[in-house]
Amino acid sequence: MTPAPPPLLEVRGLCKSFPGVRALRNVHLSLAQGEVLAVVGENGAGKSTLMKILAGIEQPDQGEILIGGKPVRLGSVREAAHQGIALIHQELNLSDNLDIGANIFLGREPTRFGCIDHGRICRSSEALLDEVGLRQSPSTLVSRLSIGQQQLVELAKALSWEARVLIMDEPTSSLSQGETEQLYRVIARLRDRGVSIIYISHRLAEVRELADRVIVLRDGANAGELARAEVSHDALVRLMVGRDPSDFYPRTTHTPGKTLLEVTDLRTTAHPRARVSFTVREREIVGLAGLVGAGRTEVLRTLFGMDRSLGGTIRMGGIHLHRHTPGDAIDAGLALAPEDRKQLGLILEMAVGQNLSLVSLARDQRLGFLNRAAETRVATEAVGQLRVKTPSLDQPVFFLSGGNQQKLVLGKWLAMKPRLLLLDEPTRGIDVGAKQEIYRLMEQLADAGMGVLFVSSEMEEILGMSDRVLVMHEGRITGELDRSDLSGEAILHLATGNAAQ
Amino acid sequence: MQRSDIGPMKKTLGILALLFVVCAFTAIYNPKFLSAYNVLNTLRWTSLFGIVGIGVSLVIITGGIDLSIGSVIGLVGSTLAVLLTQKHWGVPAALCAVLALSAAIGLFHGLLITRLGLQPFVVTLCGLLLYRGIARYVTDDQSLGFGSDYEGLRVLAIGKVAVPLSGGFQFPVPFFITGAIAILAGLFLHQTIYGRYLLALGRNELAAKYSGIDTAKMKLLAYLACSLLAGIAGILFALDLNSIQPSGLGEFYELYAIAAAVLGGCSLRGGEGSILGVLIGTALLRVLYNAINILNIPTHLEFAIIGAVILSGVVADEAVKRFSARRRAVRAAAQA
Numbered sequence: 001m002t003p004a005p006p007p008l009l010e011v012r013g014l015c016k017s018f019p020g021v022r023a024l025r026n027v028h029l030s031l032a033q034g035e036v037l038a039v040v041g042e043n044g045a046g047k048s049t050l051m052k053i054l055a056g057i058e059q060p061d062q063g064e065i066l067i068g069g070k071p072v073r074l075g076s077v078r079e080a081a082h083q084g085i086a087l088i089h090q091e092l093n094l095s096d097n098l099d100i101g102a103n104i105f106l107g108r109e110p111t112r113f114g115c116i117d118h119g120r121i122c123r124s125s126e127a128l129l130d131e132v133g134l135r136q137s138p139s140t141l142v143s144r145l146s147i148g149q150q151q152l153v154e155l156a157k158a159l160s161w162e163a164r165v166l167i168m169d170e171p172t173s174s175l176s177q178g179e180t181e182q183l184y185r186v187i188a189r190l191r192d193r194g195v196s197i198i199y200i201s202h203r204l205a206e207v208r209e210l211a212d213r214v215i216v217l218r219d220g221a222n223a224g225e226l227a228r229a230e231v232s233h234d235a236l237v238r239l240m241v242g243r244d245p246s247d248f249y250p251r252t253t254h255t256p257g258k259t260l261l262e263v264t265d266l267r268t269t270a271h272p273r274a275r276v277s278f279t280v281r282e283r284e285i286v287g288l289a290g291l292v293g294a295g296r297t298e299v300l301r302t303l304f305g306m307d308r309s310l311g312g313t314i315r316m317g318g319i320h321l322h323r324h325t326p327g328d329a330i331d332a333g334l335a336l337a338p339e340d341r342k343q344l345g346l347i348l349e350m351a352v353g354q355n356l357s358l359v360s361l362a363r364d365q366r367l368g369f370l371n372r373a374a375e376t377r378v379a380t381e382a383v384g385q386l387r388v389k390t391p392s393l394d395q396p397v398f399f400l401s402g403g404n405q406q407k408l409v410l411g412k413w414l415a416m417k418p419r420l421l422l423l424d425e426p427t428r429g430i431d432v433g434a435k436q437e438i439y440r441l442m443e444q445l446a447d448a449g450m451g452v453l454f455v456s457s458e459m460e461e462i463l464g465m466s467d468r469v470l471v472m473h474e475g476r477i478t479g480e481l482d483r484s485d486l487s488g489e490a491i492l493h494l495a496t497g498n499a500a501q
Numbered sequence: 502m503q504r505s506d507i508g509p510m511k512k513t514l515g516i517l518a519l520l521f522v523v524c525a526f527t528a529i530y531n532p533k534f535l536s537a538y539n540v541l542n543t544l545r546w547t548s549l550f551g552i553v554g555i556g557v558s559l560v561i562i563t564g565g566i567d568l569s570i571g572s573v574i575g576l577v578g579s580t581l582a583v584l585l586t587q588k589h590w591g592v593p594a595a596l597c598a599v600l601a602l603s604a605a606i607g608l609f610h611g612l613l614i615t616r617l618g619l620q621p622f623v624v625t626l627c628g629l630l631l632y633r634g635i636a637r638y639v640t641d642d643q644s645l646g647f648g649s650d651y652e653g654l655r656v657l658a659i660g661k662v663a664v665p666l667s668g669g670f671q672f673p674v675p676f677f678i679t680g681a682i683a684i685l686a687g688l689f690l691h692q693t694i695y696g697r698y699l700l701a702l703g704r705n706e707l708a709a710k711y712s713g714i715d716t717a718k719m720k721l722l723a724y725l726a727c728s729l730l731a732g733i734a735g736i737l738f739a740l741d742l743n744s745i746q747p748s749g750l751g752e753f754y755e756l757y758a759i760a761a762a763v764l765g766g767c768s769l770r771g772g773e774g775s776i777l778g779v780l781i782g783t784a785l786l787r788v789l790y791n792a793i794n795i796l797n798i799p800t801h802l803e804f805a806i807i808g809a810v811i812l813s814g815v816v817a818d819e820a821v822k823r824f825s826a827r828r829r830a831v832r833a834a835a836q837a
Contacts, residue, residue, distance in 0.1 A: 347708050358714075
């Protein structure tokens with residue numbers, strides 16, 4: 001009996017820490033030649049870190065990586081590429097001012113007499129484009145291509161390195177249905193040719209369609225593994241979340257009070273022709289669902305006075321908001337926790353305490369002077385209420401983990417006692433524990449009489465937390481669903497542009 | 502992208518130590534450095550340049566820059582001379598007029614930058630050319646002297662005040678003017694909510710906006726304060742010299758001011774800086790300049806030496822920053 005050949009790629013005991021987080025704890029995986037392995041997990045479960053280590057972008061603290069049974073060191077992207085590993089980023093890494101051919105051979109341009117050999121680039125690119133099924137000339141500028149087509153260029157680029165292991169990080173997150181299907185076909189073809197693929201996703205349908213095997217990460221460790229036949233929604237969610245999905249959301253029933261926010265025919269700069277009307281009441285959590293680009297963030301921004309509205313009326317607690325600034329919105333009782341906490345929500349270099357007090361400084365001022373006692377009190381209360389893990393109020397925010405940072409984004413509003421809280425993707429990129437704490441906070445605030453309007457792209461979250469759901473598609477609200485008729489199918493139906501039945 | 506603050510206090514201490522070293526070195530090689538006359542002069546010049554340093558540091562903290570300071574000094578000095586000696590305005594009226602002029606210039610910069618979204622570099626570079634040209638035009642490019650009619654007014658720039666317990670040493674009047682401005686600016690920056698807003702928006706303007714801060718108004722205020730302080734300095738420089746040369750008064754002073762701010766701990770990326778640091782930075786520049794003179798170093802080397810000192814200061818600061826960031830990251834990872 002001959003021993004089984006070693007797997008193409010094997011990872012053993014991988015550990016990696018970042019300031020404030022243990023991103024990976026003793027992670028292992030193996031990948032056979034010609035296998036499609038799906039890696040799933042919640043945001044913050046460690047998927048991206050694992051992939052970055054495999055691609056040579058990050059170095060592990062501990063553990064080993066074996067290729068064909070031999071330990072290798074992947075010290076840089078170049079070394080990883082040399083071993084045949086290529087990562088296709090979630091955010092595409094193409095230079096859109098260059099053409100397809102130039103992008104494929106960027107940094108490895110074939111030369112002839114010291115000049116770039118355009119003829120060879122062109123011929124080689126054509127063959128590669130053919131392989132990934134992209135019917136475009138190599139001299140087309142990348143800026144002319146759709147996101148899906150750019151994805152295929154990335155694939156062609158990976159193939160040009162003769163990659164044996166392709167790592168794809170949520171490749172379909174911004175693709176249309178047609179583009180997604182084309183990508184599936186290309187993946188199947190590559191697999192048949194013996195290329196192994198590690199596929200990161202949290203879309204269940206996709207995993208079921210593509211994967212030969214699924215491994216689940218949770219909080220930086222292996223949570224389990226499922227063979228293709230065992231993949232089901234509940235099985236995956238149970239492994240991802242570590243408990244029964246229905247217990248995860250701390251929902252109670254609320255009895256909504258008076259109308260807080262009344263929006264009529266609002267038009268935003270993102271979709272100038274679409275009109276949006278809805279209301280939010282006290283003691284109510286309203287989810288704003290829809291696909292990326294449906295115009296949800298813009299609605300929040302316009303309500304908060306960051307974008308100018310192009311028409312329509314906003315009434316907040318009896319106050320008419322028109323051509324208002326964020327300051328006016330705050331005075332009317334609004335608060336917004338933006339989606340991008342690092343760019344918009346926090347001032348990373350400033351201390352925890354100063355971030356938490358930034359909004360309430362104006363209220364607590366004494367003739368323009370800082371009220372340090374009030375500042376400390378506000379910050380201490382927020383840290384306590386949200387259980388922010390920080391050594392002190394003086395710690396710069398960028399040393400905190402994503403979950404703790406997100407708590408600060410919410411925390412700075414608590415002292416203002418807003419009447420309506422606008423949350424944009426409140427749990428993106430944070431770990432499960434922090435997620436649940438944020439859900440609990442939403443519940444708590446709604447119980448105390450606040451209205452909550454939250455945008456989320458995570459179906460589970462919308463289903464789990466909302467009293468009522470508004471679904472948007474291309475700038476319009478295509479439907480409104482009450483708790484009683486909430487379902488994933490109904491939301492998806494509306495989010496893809498079908499009107500309510 | 503991670504960068505850590507070594508506390509502003511530590512930075513100020515670092516630059517203060519450097520100032521002491523340069524002072525000690527100079528004093529050892531030429532004891533005249535410590536003569537009352539030399540100390541008084543160095544103190545007076547430090548005070549005058551300190552005013553513009555404080556002004557530009559407010560702008561630098563917002564992440565902006567003001568290159569027009571030297572020309573504003575030239576224009577204010579020239580206009581003051583024209584108003585007093587040719588138009589025979591009264592002293593209070595002339596002072597108010599030139600201060601209003603400099604405030605208007607700052608407002609103009611601020612509006613172009615916040616309303617039209619122009620880049621501070623471009624706006625104030627054009628200002629540099631514009632105000633210098635106007636200064637030369639209103640004076641017909643002729644030097645103007647104040648003569649001996651304004652000795653009372655000149656006390657502001659060249660007066661001396663004996664202070665109790667100073668052992669007979671007299672402090673220059675500008676020392677007290679700058680002291681008062683510095684205290685006000687320090688209170689503004691570190692003790693008022695507006696100072697906090699300035700620091701916050703200098704780090705991350707969008708996040709400040711999302712926190713309800715009127716960032717445009719704050720930036721406008723910074724440019725206004727900067728030009729107004731340049732105007733005050735312009736009056737003092739003109740009175741100090743007792744005559745103005747429209748093409749030369751204040752030339753390159755913006756660069757001295759920016760250099761002092763950077764030496765004193767302001768980051769051109771914005772969001773960092775302390776008034777005390779800027780004053781010490783200014784003092785360091787003036788002492789270096791003084792040392793070159795009294796140590797018989799060829800004055801042609803002046804720019805080269807000042808450039809080299811600033812560069813090494815900035816390099817040292819960055820090195821310390823990186824070192825402490827790494828140490829902190831390691832410590833944080835160990836805690837996790």
